[in-house]
Amino acid sequence: MTATGKPDDDHDVERPEPGQPAPAPPPPQWLDDQQPSATPLLPEDDPEPDDPEFADDFEDTDDPEDDGAPESNVPVDDPEDDAEAEPADRTISDRTISDLNIADLGIDESSRTVILPRRQAAADTGDSRQDAGEGQQRESGQPVPPPPATSTDIPMSADIPTSTDIPAPPPFPYTQEAPGEAEAQHPAPPPFPYGQEMPDVTRAERLPPMPPQQPPGYANEMPGAASPPAAGPPAPAPQPSPSQSPPAHEPFPYAQEIPGTPAPAHEPFPYAQQIPGAPSGPPAAEPFPWAQQMPGAPQPGQPAHGQAAHGQAAHGQAAPPMIDEPWRTGSPGKRPRNVKKPLLIGVAGLAVAALVAAGVLIVPGLLDDGDGGDATGAKLAGSIFPLNDAVRTDGRNQEFTSAAAVGTTVVAVGGESGVAKSRDLFLVSTDGGRTFEPAKVEGPDDGSTSTTAPQVVAGSSAGWIAIGSGGSGGAVWTSSDGRTWTRQPDAVGRVFGPGNRVHQVVSTGNGFIAIGANSAKGDFSDAEAAVWSSADGRQWETRAGEQIGLEVNRASYSLVEISASGDSVLLKALVKPDNKKPAQYRKVWRSQDGGRTWTVSEVPVPKGARGLTVGGGEAGFLAIREMGKDKAYGQAFVSKDGETWNEAGKLELDGYGFTMQILGGSSGYTALVHGGGDVLLSHSADGRTWKPAGSAPGKPGRKIAGGALADGQTILVGHDPGGGDKDPLLSGWDNDGRPVPLDPAKIPGVVRPDHAVQAVGAAGPLAVAVGSASGDAAVWTSADGASWKAAQGLGAAFTRPGSQRLLDVAGGQAGWLAVGYDQIAPKRPLVVVSKDGSAWQTADSAAAFGTDKENLATNAAASGSAGYVVVGSEGPSAAAWFSTDLRKWERGSSDDEDALKGSEDAGRWMLDVTGGDPGFTAVGGVSDSEGDRPAVWSSQDGRKWALKELPLPGGAGEGHLTHVAAKGGTLVAAGVATAEQESTWIGYVSTDGGASWRELPVPGGDKELVVKALTATPQGFAATAASGTADAADVVSMTSSDGSNWEVTRPEGTGLSGAGAQEITGLAAFQEKVVGVGGSSGPDGGQPVLWSRPLP
Structure with a gap:
């Protein structure tokens, strides 16, 4: 069940989904050529060859770094492979670290997320009580409502019970007679016949006595109390001692007294019972706080049964008052059209009150089914609508698209898309990536119509930023600490809306800089490079094409990568000369003023070098060129400011293919290396000495989208195959290559199985x-x-x-x-x-x-x-x-x-x-x-x-x-x-x-x-x-x-x-x-x- 987008957007006129929110009627899709709003929550993966796209980073010919640069003794860089000659908007593919859909790897999908359905309980007491009330209404002789005029009765697979024999309820199982306790002088009133309509509700009638009840088989014995007989007629009640007064009946905590019952003395706290051998104390003066008076029973300060209250004429007993029913949808104070329904509700309550009057202890909340819905008529129904018994996946796509770290704080962002709704994913770790939890996300005060999820994230000690872009609208989130995020109003994210794609964002000493592409047509056939800059994440300035200020002569280019270290920023572009000689090459520019002006950064190009990967961190910048023909390795270069570069160490690993990305942090650098279908990790504190730091096995359908380095931990994010859908990937390793146990499926709120009830007939x-x-x-x-x-x-x-x-x-x-x-x-x-x-x-x-x-x-x-x-x-x-x-x-x-x-x-x-x-x-x-x-x-x-x-x-x-x-x-x-x-x-x-x-x-x-x-x-x-x-x-x-x-x-x-x-x-x-x-x-x-x- 692979979800590929949102269900309310595929219509050529962008009609809203029936029953789904429709904040504004969108324009029809056939009126323009923009991408339909049915696009997935996150950008779709570009079609890729079997080998990851970064394979084109190592070819055997050199790149000219700047066709306008003066001649020098520095060897000319190798021309890049023609495989990189994609349309101008190629940058998003270059940000994909690993998209390994290699069917012949033969790796089991060990990390597949499997959702086990809830096992149905043998019985639901809450539902059965509700069913009983409804069923007895039908069984009491009332006519069943006729079927709708447009349909006919359809036979059921099982007949509906029609018996009207309603057994009297047994005594409450937890209340037993204590040894030495005297019986009441008056017989307990019978339970109210709660399945029937009350006769003549304008008066109360005494009910005929009921036969004694048998104690249920599941009753528990009280310590020190004699066990009741298992069967047979009940023993006659012993005569009470003259010194003893009859035990008071417990007042029903939240109902009403039964009409016509004698008024008992109040009993102490509902759970108290008489202690064997202890003298009887005076009757308690106050019932439990939530008790209410029942019609026909006297209360302190009120006339006894049958007497008129002060200022009132003595007459027949009044009907019981209406019970407050907050679940009703009628307007307050409006007289009900049919009094039969509230009386039936009252009857159900009085039936329980009969148990109280019979001496049964009622524990508050015991009759609630635990879903919190009794008072409103609504309940959470995950267990009421059962899932199929077979083991299933969650039926939704979850993926992380970016991660960033500041000190020991790590943030991973992404989204979930499914059958109907999409949502954002924000995870935060405050211990260097050892444990994660959902971050708190607050919405804008003016609401939001954009459904875009965060796609890139960056942070610094000054603050954090996350951005989403695409046809469904741009979105911006900001945070001061990475733990609590605020989605900015839609007006802030409008610069990243339709016709824009953001591929990466970094935090600088001057604020934030994002790179991507802009398309005036909206279909990116005319895409040109774009740079967005902001001092606070709320107001953005956009530069596209020539406005960026990069010196590129007689060529087009797309932005591939951006990295920052303090106030210095490096920008890497893929340049495509108009004469296709060479077909394309990479070039790096440097900025010290937040991206307003750019100058060329001359990264050394040794003879035989190919490809280029650049990263930045607290220690400065690191660049790696691909070297070697018989045995590949990476040659590292380091720079404090991106202006002057020095040769560093060699990055050599068994199975080394090429470097895909460099993660920078307070502990140095981690290089992500493609090697034999896996992603290999290598760590260096200074770029000069390198050591293996773990590996992420490749598997069909796995994609590594990004990562972060924090407190000696390397965190990778992306998605895994999930048996027809995508499951979130969140993995970690320490600097010694030991895996950090992380399972996103166990983090609350990350994986939510699809379980929706849309309509009923x-x-x-x-x-x-x-x-x-x-x-x-x-x-x-x-x-x-x-x-x-x-x-x-x-x-x-x-x-x-x-x-x-x-x-x-x-x-x-x-x-x-x-x-x-x-x-x-x-x-x-x-x-x-x-x-x-x-x-x-x-x-x-x-x-x-x-x-x-x-x-x-x-x-x-x-x-x-x-x-x-x-x-x-x-x-x-x-x-x-x-x-x-x-x-x-x-x-x-x-x-x-x-x-x-x-x-x-x-x-x-x-x-x-x-x-x-x-x-x-x-x-x-x-x-x-x-x-x-x-x-x-x-x-x-x-x-x-x-x-x-x-x-x-x-x-x-x-x-x-x-x-x-x-x-x-x-x-x-x-x-x-x-x-x-x-x-x-x-x-x-x-x-x-x-x-x-x-x-x-x-x-x-x-x-x-x-x-x-x-x-x-x-x-x-x-x-x-x-x-x-x-x-x-x-x-x-x-x-x-x-x-x-x-x-x-x-x-x-x-x-x-x-x-x-x-x-x-x-x-x-x-x-x-x-x-x-x-x-x-x-x-x-x-x-x-x-x-x-x-x-x-």
């Missing part, structure tokens, strides 16, 4: 959720909305090369349909079908989906009375498919040629679809020279489609629609627009089946909401949105009874709000509740979220 007695797991498509089914099991994919339904994810699911008369994408850039269609939801097979092999699927996207699915519909796009055109039975598929069409067909100048795309009384309705966007506009397509039969363009709200420059839902003849559509360079919510409603539309006001007034899910319910509509930045978003809940008037709430709790990003991306009405699925992610990882709440 319901039909009849079954709910189906779809998403991805370990880079493959995944499906889960549930009969109650609380417990889920993984479905099976037959053949290539779920598992294919590359990454797959399912985005939408729909159930209907013929079974289930799910759609998504196969691969990331470009996406390919993924369509799977199932008769019962448990076993799935592929359907995108049908002829209607074509044979050339490189530019084909399947984004959403729906079912209706006519059949099933899939919508998406093909290149710049909108696309739809229809089937009556999930077996035979046909391509949708239109009487208007422009309704579906697009072009480079006028794009069309569909992102969502719904089925209802008006047939099928799809939404998306159209584009022209003025930008994107919202669009709606309608079809009575799923075959013929008609287009209607909707006007943009006032002040919006462009926008499109991402979600649609239908209830009867009412349609609601929502999406995103751009107003004053900021993203804003847009919505429309139709009450006549799509014939006319009117604009909706922003729900709650927050224009920056990004809609994530929208569905119809028996009572109206429900939606969720995200509020905040991409990495710090909270869930917003929206409900409406008519599609026009919306109530907005901001639920709080686990999976809904707090640190990190939370989102609910799928909603479905199922068994008198709304089931939501999504995800929660933070600095230490993320996992799916399951949200269940009553129907609005």
Whole structure:
């Protein structure tokens, strides 16, 4: 499952991914020649020959260092190999230390990262209690809600239990009768029948006595207490001693007293028990702090049962008060539409209270399932949606691209790209690279739209800098100590945005200097060298081409390498003469003023020398020329300031090929040497004497991208093959060549397995959720909305090369349909079908989906009375498919040629679809020279489609629609627009089946909401949105009874709000509740979220 980019960018018009953040509608890709935003999080590797590119650094002919230099007795440098005659933007390849895709090395992939799935627990008490409450509601004789009108009941593989015999709950297992303890004079009240509806809630009735309960088999004995009998009827209660008062019943800590129960005296601290043989003390005066009074029970300072309170008329006992339910999404103070649901919640609490009244000890938190979601209805659901049992990889690409060191502080940067989201990676070590931990990264105050990860890093005692560049936007991070990083506003990184590539950055005494390339066209066919300089990392000055000030006559050049030592900076370039004589050569320049002016640095060229590698550190600069024909070695030269060079020692190693990079630090230099497919390390304190310092074995798919030298440790970074994806490489050696034990997979937050639940649908007695797991498509089914099991994919339904994810699911008369994408850039269609939801097979092999699927996207699915519909796009055109039975598929069409067909100048795309009384309705966007506009397509039969363009709200420059839902003849559509360079919510409603539309006001007034899910319910509509930045978003809940008037709430709790990003991306009405699925992610990882709440 090799991920190659982000899933929301492959569309030729750069449409956003359904359910993914869409901060601003981007311009369509077919309108220009820029690199599509579906590019990977990190720069793709250039195609390489079997031998690393640095092999061209040693040839047998000399380079002329400066064709404009005066004649001298210094031997002329060798001309470089023609293999280096690449396009002008060759510098990024020269920065690659090792990209060893050598299949014949025969080295095992010993460092392959393997993620073992969590083992499912035998039982989940938290879920079982929730299930019991829901199941008993159904079993109590209440009618089961009918299935949606557009689907039919689908038989389940296992019948749902229908028994209504509810056994009385056993006494709490940890509470036993202590020897010598007297029994209460009054019998314990029976447990409340918590699976049934309360009769006549306006009054409380005494319940008939229940038979004594048997102690459970798992009860524990108390020290010094007699063991209870294993079986048989309970012994009669002994008569209490006159000196003893009846033991008080424990007050339920967080519920209410049971109506009609006698008022007991308060008991001391809940966990206290009577000590055998000890005299009874006076009753405790105060219940435990969180206890609440139960209806019908007197409290100190209040009238006894049956008496009127002061100032009140004596009358029948009042109904119990409403219990505060913070998970509800209704607005505060609004009267519930149906009192039955809060009473059922109260009944469940009273059932537990009955255990308390019976003398059972309740330990606070014992009934919580530990996910923190009971109070909100949401819970982290990594274990609820199980992964397949087979051992799998993580399904995402992680790689480090650069490393730097200052003293004993080492920083490694990189990124992770996967099926849907990308993220930055910052690791820091404060002990010279012996141990690493995630660095703290803070976002900009104004949010960020760039998704670029850091690609280069540098530091000094004055501060640190990290830079990301590329088509998805430039980004800059700064730090004072390497441990805490701040991402600067997008305006700072704009100089590194589209049309720019940064290949290396160094820290100097005057600030920072970065090198790379700039392209006015954006495709780098016209690339020219570029240098960026900054004193503080926040304000950058750019020089490109002749503005840099390098003296190059009648030739072009690209920047290859930059190194610094104090205020001195050396810049190495690859020069290509116009007459190709020689084909190309390397040249070095020196600057003492932060890169404003440059002079040639004459690095010695011994006879027979070839190639050149330069590095810098605290001790100065080191240059190595390749020497020897029969036995290769490196000749070192040292310089304090880059102006005067002295010959140093010879770098000789068994298997020496050529020097790839020089790392400088406080302890000297480490040379990275290519040797026989491996990367060999050699260390020198002064450049004169060298000794072996370890080796990094080569393996197919391994790439060493950079390194750092700190406190005698050499750290290398890059990526390893991971069984279909990339795994992070972080390795270390001391100066004696001993490996430093480092495993990035064990560092918190570095490797996060792909486990996402994207959407959910319901039909009849079954709910189906779809998403991805370990880079493959995944499906889960549930009969109650609380417990889920993984479905099976037959053949290539779920598992294919590359990454797959399912985005939408729909159930209907013929079974289930799910759609998504196969691969990331470009996406390919993924369509799977199932008769019962448990076993799935592929359907995108049908002829209607074509044979050339490189530019084909399947984004959403729906079912209706006519059949099933899939919508998406093909290149710049909108696309739809229809089937009556999930077996035979046909391509949708239109009487208007422009309704579906697009072009480079006028794009069309569909992102969502719904089925209802008006047939099928799809939404998306159209584009022209003025930008994107919202669009709606309608079809009575799923075959013929008609287009209607909707006007943009006032002040919006462009926008499109991402979600649609239908209830009867009412349609609601929502999406995103751009107003004053900021993203804003847009919505429309139709009450006549799509014939006319009117604009909706922003729900709650927050224009920056990004809609994530929208569905119809028996009572109206429900939606969720995200509020905040991409990495710090909270869930917003929206409900409406008519599609026009919306109530907005901001639920709080686990999976809904707090640190990190939370989102609910799928909603479905199922068994008198709304089931939501999504995800929660933070600095230490993320996992799916399951949200269940009553129907609005």
